[in-house]
Amino acid sequence: MELRAVNADSTMPLTGDVRELVRAEMERGGMSQAQVAREAGINSARLSQWLADKYQGDNATVDAAMRTWLKARSERASGDARLPGAPGWIPTATAKRVQAALFYAQMAGDIAVTYGGAGVGKTCTAMQYQRENPNVWIATMTPATSSLATCLERIALSVGIREVPQGALRIESAITSRIQGTGGLLIVDEAQHLSKAALEGVRSIHDLTQVGLALLGNESVYAQLTGGSRQAHFAQLFSRIGRRLRLNTPDKEDVEALLDAWSVPGDARENCRQVARQNGALRGLTKMLRVASMMAAGEGHALSNEHVRAAWCDLGGKA
Incomplete structure (x- = not known):
């Protein structure tokens, strides 16, 4: 199985012993053996023995589990790199x-x-x-x-x-x-x-x-x-x-501040304001804008009213 680099900034294939790949990822992520064991779903003592090449049990099974873990880490890092981050806290x-x-x-x-x-x-x-x-x-x-x-x-x-x-x-x-x-x-x-x-x-x-x-x-x-x-x-x-x-509901100034933080274009703002008046208010609006931004990024386009409307429908809203 070919493993690609867990670092989202790199696409170079990683080859070599799976133990070395796991050690490298642990060092890169500052992770303890206990953390890795929890994420990989294996016993911590078994992982410790396996990393030291002293495990007397079914090494093939542990190898497969750790390859699956590395692959999941790589895919998650790649997904995080594509996922638009919500703006930080906004002093509305x-x-x-x-x-x-x-x-x-x-x-x-x-x-x-x-x-x-x-x-x-x-x-x-x-x-x-x-x-x-x-x-x-x-x-x-x-x-x-x-x-x-x-x-x-x-x-x-x-x-x-x-x-x-x-x-x-x-x-x-x-x-x-x-x-x-x-x-x-x-x-x-x-x-x-x-x-x-x-x-x-x-x-x-x-x-x-x-x-x-x-x-x-x-x-x-x-x-x-x-x-x-x-x-x-x-x-x-x-x-x-x-x-x-x-x-009760967010102030108009709160909504406009959030739309500014997401760089929502003018023609999409009225739809966003309507979402902010629904149950969930700013939280629901943030979820919708994140989905809309993902859609826009996937197409390589700037956020538009079409993305906002599609995201709202995707989240169960009425067109």
């Missing part, structure tokens, strides 16, 4: 409002709630804020973390506790010991997945440490803090919220 008007809420929560040691529709940039902005500021932790919740114990476990991992103790009280103690006095900010993303007990547990961490707390999520996050008979359950949390930011 909405993103600046989210940043301001996060900054307030951290500097004041207070609670901020940012809620609204999907795809308006809450998570991306939180990640950018984390990159730009020290002692910022993002704990992303899912249905699996709805209970108090699982929520605390996710937070513990997010703040850097690798050996999470057993029991909610012990986990809470470990978290508070880790973050107290840091002047940090705990961002709980997708907070709509949390139960009443979990939300109160998050509030208790804030009370115990005076570290800033930001809750991000959809409309139901705020609704369950204020609505109906449930309001009494969340009285302590609701009374502590220092800043509330509701985001």
